[in-house]
Amino acid sequence: MKIYIKNMVCSRCKMVVKTELEKLGLHPVSVELGEVELSEEPAKAIINQLDQNLKQLGFEIIDDRKSRIIEQIKNTIVTLTHHSNELPQVNLSDYLAQQLNYDYGYLSNLFSEVEGGTIEKYFISQKIEKVKELMMYDELTLSQIANELGYSSVAHLSAQFKKQTGLTPTFYKSLRENKRRNIEEL
Template sequence: MMVKYELDKLELKYTIVELGEVHIVGNMSPEKLSQFKLALIEMGLDLIDDKKTQLVEKIKNVVIEMIHYAEELPRTNFSDYLSEKLNMDYTYMSNVFSQTKGITIEQYIMVHRIEKVKELLIYDELTIKEIAYKMNYSGTSHLSNQFKKVTGITPSFFKAMKTFRRTGLEEL
């Protein structure tokens, strides 16, 4: 709503305003672009007008949605899921993501899966075996190995800890 308000205030015509995306109709003068950027900064937002950075943000949003907000993880390969969701070649997306973020999409997904596993361990409603199934791991040993690789501790030890260490999604 705040972004729409700023667009209207600057008398800019737009077609889509969704989370993280605005389509401006026509050309925007450098002066209005500057005013819009300043308004976004005041709101704690940033304008991403570089195509590769936009792609990286789209990939990050799909991964976060897929892992943290979907009822179930897709039972297909994550690479196939991303390609289908963004209608793009996975190799291209992977190269752009790695160049921009300094990590692979697979590493990014792994870190998010482990954060989701931590959340499920904290809720203490599922066994580690059930969590492994829910998060598409081949078994508890695969989950445990990946968890230890990322966190340095086992899921069982994490579950037994009194103070839980979770990382905010924006920090991943």
């Protein structure tokens, strides 16, 4: 039996959800982003209790088909952006259609209808968050970050970054650096 869970987007989320399942005596076969697989179907009362526990932690069991597809789209994009070493060599529409086994036109229309924005805008916002994360680590140049995230150039990355945040990447980085102080300065 599969259970789909909204807002489960990181490794820490998976760990929290697994802990909640185990508290209720459920032992999952697998816990993936947005999805839990159980070997057997638990009683309705257990599912209701799990849903209540998860809601207190900012998660929610998804029980309608459209919401599950939306969550699968989001989780696929989050995994692709934040948990993969390389972006696929195909475009996003082909990748999503292949991964989710739906026509991209259907996925795109459904996403826009429910979320009020496009899949592409969601993907860009995830990529910009990844750019912020990589800039914070200060291990890669902006050129390397652009290359890693599939941007055609630093200028393209910078333009999208500014459109999303209102700041240039360089200015954003300088703000981050100003906020951190050495231990010796405290």
